[in-house]
Structure formats: C-alpha cells, structure tokens
Amino acid sequence: MKVWIVGIIATALTTVAAGLIADGLTSVGTSVREIIDGDNRSVVIRDKHGPVLAVTVEQGDGDGCNAPGWVYPEPPSAPLMNTPPGTGPRKHGKTWDEDPLAFGAVAVGPVALYISAQARDNRAIILNNITFHVVERKPPLKGTRVSMAAGCGDSPTYxxxxxxxxxxPPYWVAVGDYMKEFRTDELKFPYKTTASDPATFYIEVDQGACMCKWQVELSWTDGSTSGKTLIDNDGKPFETTSAQGLTIFTWENGQRKVSDAWTS
Incomplete structure (x- = not known):
C-alpha cells in the first residue's frame, strides 16, 4: 500500500472525528459521505451511531505494488488504446489513464479493500462482522488490459x-502465510475501536471468473445500539473484472508494449 494512502485515511478519520468536515457531503441512505480525493479516493462514511469509516479500494498487493491494471472496452487496435498516457481526449479534464472509470474501464481484480474504523469520543464501539454481497454478476469485460506502473511503500498494521x-455466497479464503512479511494478523471478529485506537482492515477481494458488482456491510454495537453500515463506492457498488486470457499492455517512454511482468 502506498504510504500517502495511509496518511489520507488517517487524516480523513481525524478530521471527521473532530467534526471539521462540513463541505462536499453527500447522503446515502442513513449515512453521510465525504470524498477525500487522490489518485485513489477515500470515502469517509459516518452514521448517527457506530464508527466513522474511511474506505479505500485500490489495486496491488499489500504495499501497493504489482497493480493488475484495468480493462478498457476497446480492442487493442482502437485509437484510444494507442494513445500515450497523459494525451488524447479528456473527460472531466482527465485522460484515459488518469480517470479509467470515465472511459468505461473496470478494475482488474483482485483488489484491496482498506477500512479504518474509529469511534468519535471516548466510548468503545464493537465491530462484530463484515459481510460481502455480490449484487450483479456478468461475464468478464472484453477489451484491452493495461497495467500502469505502481509505487510501493510501507504497510501499517492490518x-x-x-x-x-x-x-x-462469497466465501472467506484461508490467509495462510499471505503477506507474512507485513505487520498483520488474520482477520478474526469481534474488534474494539475507540477514538484513539482505530481498527484497520485489509481484505483482498477476488471476484473470480466474473465481472462483479459488490458492496459490504459492517455490523457493529455502539453502547445499547446495534446496526450495520453499508460500504460502497459513494452510493454505487464497487466493480471488478477478471482479465483471464487478455494480453497485458504497459507503456514505457510513450511506447506501448506487451508486458512480461504478468502471466495471468
């Protein structure tokens, strides 16, 4: 995971817990959301009760390396797919590589779901469980798979x-020695979180052979109140696709080439 993403999540939680975020809020159901912009957006979610959540979905392994890229709904011969990064047509002021979603691309899975949960005052909140829901399954997106270089960084404790x-339904997979080189322990509910001691989760989400839309529920107990917080992409499901069998392209010095870094 990139170091600055950790900083964004920590800053987002600290700011919201202090009640300082007042602009750019949106309501989704009973939740209030705040978008913290960056190359990877964090969505801060807060309900009347329960924890404040900072959520980021990004590609790559636990230190942000080895991003599997995006599938664009264009054949490799299409003009857009032969346009060097940072050039060509723009949507919302950004080029195809800067805002893949605007050009119809879908992230290649697996992806990493990061959740940091924090109470807003001195009381403790118990986090009981995380449940995944697949809301739509389709065949994998066909088109051009492009993997852009990703930076690496240190990992906090997850x-x-x-x-x-x-x-x-979706099922949990044994962690084994996965990410053993990082400061981690295996996910095992329940957890307690306070204002000074957030609980931080890293969950690898593998959509398998489909193009799937999905969302998550975090159940919690806040004093005498129990509830669930919906975690999604600011009111819409997250979406990831398998790219099995697609050639992987990368860009170096303005030239497109077939990648030799990935075999699947």
Missing part, C-alpha cells in the same frame, strides 16, 4: 482477510 466470489 487485520487481514481474503474473500472470493467464485461461488455464491
């Missing part, structure tokens, strides 16, 4: 888990 959507 409670880690792995989930797979290959069969319904």
């Amino acid at each position: 409670h880690i888990g792995r989930v797979n959507f290959d069969t319904a």
Whole structure:
C-alpha cells in the first residue's frame, strides 16, 4: 500500500472525528459521505451511531505494488488504446489513464479493500462482522488490459482477510502465510475501536471468473445500539473484472508494449 494512502485515511478519520468536515457531503441512505480525493479516493462514511469509516479500494498487493491494471472496452487496435498516457481526449479534464472509470474501464481484480474504523469520543464501539454481497454478476469485460506502473511503500498494521466470489455466497479464503512479511494478523471478529485506537482492515477481494458488482456491510454495537453500515463506492457498488486470457499492455517512454511482468 502506498504510504500517502495511509496518511489520507488517517487524516480523513481525524478530521471527521473532530467534526471539521462540513463541505462536499453527500447522503446515502442513513449515512453521510465525504470524498477525500487522490489518485485513489477515500470515502469517509459516518452514521448517527457506530464508527466513522474511511474506505479505500485500490489495486496491488499489500504495499501497493504489482497493480493488475484495468480493462478498457476497446480492442487493442482502437485509437484510444494507442494513445500515450497523459494525451488524447479528456473527460472531466482527465485522460484515459488518469480517470479509467470515465472511459468505461473496470478494475482488474483482485483488489484491496482498506477500512479504518474509529469511534468519535471516548466510548468503545464493537465491530462484530463484515459481510460481502455480490449484487450483479456478468461475464468478464472484453477489451484491452493495461497495467500502469505502481509505487510501493510501507504497510501499517492490518487485520487481514481474503474473500472470493467464485461461488455464491462469497466465501472467506484461508490467509495462510499471505503477506507474512507485513505487520498483520488474520482477520478474526469481534474488534474494539475507540477514538484513539482505530481498527484497520485489509481484505483482498477476488471476484473470480466474473465481472462483479459488490458492496459490504459492517455490523457493529455502539453502547445499547446495534446496526450495520453499508460500504460502497459513494452510493454505487464497487466493480471488478477478471482479465483471464487478455494480453497485458504497459507503456514505457510513450511506447506501448506487451508486458512480461504478468502471466495471468
């Protein structure tokens, strides 16, 4: 995971807990959301009760390396897919590589779901469970798979888990020695979180062989109140696709080439 993403999540939680964020808020159901912009957006979610959550979904392994890229709904011969990064047509002021979603691209999985949960005052909140829901399954997106270079960084301490959507319902996969080189422990509920001691989760989400839309529920107990917070992409499901069998392209010095860094 990139170091600055950790900083964004920590800053977002600290600011919201202090009640300083007042602009750019949106309501989704009973939740209030705040978008913290960056190359990877964090969505801060807060309900009347329960924890304040900072959520980021990004590609790559636990230190942000080895990003598997995006599938664009264009064949490799299409003009857009032969346009060097940072050039060509723009949507919302950004080029195809700067805002893949605007050009119809879908992230290649697995992706990493980061959740940091924090109470807003001195009371403790118990986090009871995380449940994944697949809301739509489609065949994998066909087109051009492009993997852009990703930076690497240090990892904080995470409670880690792995989930797979290959069969319904989604199921947890044994962690084993996965990410053993990082400061982690295996995800095992319940957890307690306070204002000074957030609980931070890293969950590898593998959509399997589909293009899946999905969302998450975090159940919690806040004093005498119990509830669930919906975690999604600011009111819309997250979306990831398998790219099995697609050639992987990368860009170096303005030239497109077939990648030799990935085999799947």
